[in-house]
Amino acid sequence: MEKEKNPGLVQFRGVMKRFGDVLAVEKTDLDIPEGSLVTLLGPSGCGKTTLLRMVAGLETPTEGDIYIKGNRINDVPIHKRNLGMIFQNYALFPHKTIFDNVAFGLKYRNIPKDQIKEKVSRALEMVRLPGVENRMPSQLSGGQQQRIALARAIVIEPDVLLMDEPLSALDENLREEMRLEIDNIQRMLGVTSIFVTHDQREALSMSDKIVVMEGGRKQQEGGPEEVYNNPANHFVADFLGHSNFVDGVIQSRDGDGYRVKLEDGNELMAEGGDWREGDAVEVVVRAQKLDIVPRDSHQTDDAVNCFFGKIKERSYMGGEVSYFVELENGTVLHVIGIVKTKPFRRGDPVAVTAPPRHCKLLRKES
């Protein structure tokens, strides 16, 4: 029988961090479930690293408590926390061999020599770099060094694996490979992990849970699909993917949806939420969810949420094309379309349709 997983292996309770006048992290509550990979996602300076470093014991919370496996660890020094850390710049010890690097944590756990040897070679196999024990870090490439850093962190069987932008120093093509590597190993070992990144693709592709942060505050927390499809606010909708925003006012309820009077004069059907007539809202539509067709091939004039305009800008991106469409009333929409036949050119008249179920409503933020 499988052991029940702890839903809050790491718990933040009212955790806040201030550096002098700078409020790096506002009062935050957060649970990291056992065995899961949770991503802290947000733009630079939003407090992700600070949150991670408080788990590591490299920063002390100004207020609040952090628990690991139910034990409050605020006052436990870093070397007693049993954590694996992976840094952006690998942080391998340049004067030690790969073996000594990977064995480092084991040495401080008083593990017998022969066992250390065995564990090190198993960890190196796991990161697919067997037999490099006697090399020096500088003799390995960046991607290999980061894999050694991963081996060094997991070999001690940490309670929590902490990763601060571990992929951002790598070349574009290596990044994907290393991401899969981390993803696989994390799942194989089932080690509870916190992964910090500003890259939404990394976050969306590997996380069990994403915590979107901005200005030191948690904006939304949820699975990748939930966060992507149901953004909680303007920031999340804007940060993840490419979105169009139009302000409007709820006019009436219409079946499952709402009729919204947009500020540019158009009218639009949207779905979801619980709104009252007169509520000020913001309509969000993902650029990928808009349909775009040539104007003349568009038949019916009574289709819902259909707008006419001209291609203003376009950029070809291989499999898809990104268009900016200027509507007749001047509003500009961002549309990302898959190239089926021939991409549109600048100036082409087009019809853009926004399916109501992809038009999400957010409360208008002042």
Next chain:
Amino acid sequence: MLAPSLSAVFFLLVIPVCFVVVYSFWLRSPYGADIPAFQFGNYAKFFDDFFYPSLLIRTIRVALETVALCLVMGYIPAYFFYRTESRLKPFLMILIMLPFWISFIIRTLSWINILGDSGLINHLLMKGGFISAPLPMLYNEAAVLMGLLQYLLPFMILNIYVSLDGIDKSLTEAAKSLGCTEWQAFKEVTLPLSLPGVSAGCLLVFVLTCGTYLPPMILGGPGNDMIANLIFKRIVGTLDWPFGAALSTILLGLLGVIVYTYNRYLGINQIFKTLQ
């Protein structure tokens, strides 16, 4: 691109040294200009009287003592500069450089006002009634070491600091996350990675001590002369240029051998440097 620096080295260093070496073979004439010659009399004179080699030995001993003192007293502030996040850091760094803006002679002379019979310390001790006669603190080796330390400590601090500053702070954080205490992380990571700076600082302090004559001249007694004092006295005092040149050549040769061996032996540290 290299031409200007190479010619500077050539004209300002190689040629003068060649002159000194050539001069060391000349004969001294008591009456007029020295006589060009090729003979080893000046060198023989050095080894004939043990007084001369003994000065060289003392010089090396004092230089080693200075290196040891500078190392201990230099590592601590260098490490402090590396670790501190104080806003005062740039200001404190300037304080380290400040002595360079004051003439070396003045700085050395100022110790007389501190350690001398009527200097600050004796004055305070006598006023306070702790002693009745001034303590003799000047004109001994300790005073010379004090002067040397004051002169050379900034070089040591800066060399070590530069080396420490190149160490990525996440290395110590990684070490601590793997189970090291602060002190263990220092021993495992920071100290070994700062050795190139330590090694460069030690060599610099050693060589500079061997070549200096002001602290022994101003703060030392008759028994504290070092080899550079002898050279100074022979050339400026008795105008014995050929012997002075021979002494200089011997010192130069010895330092050359020491620097060469040191670099070969401590070449291991170069590996650390290149690894970073």
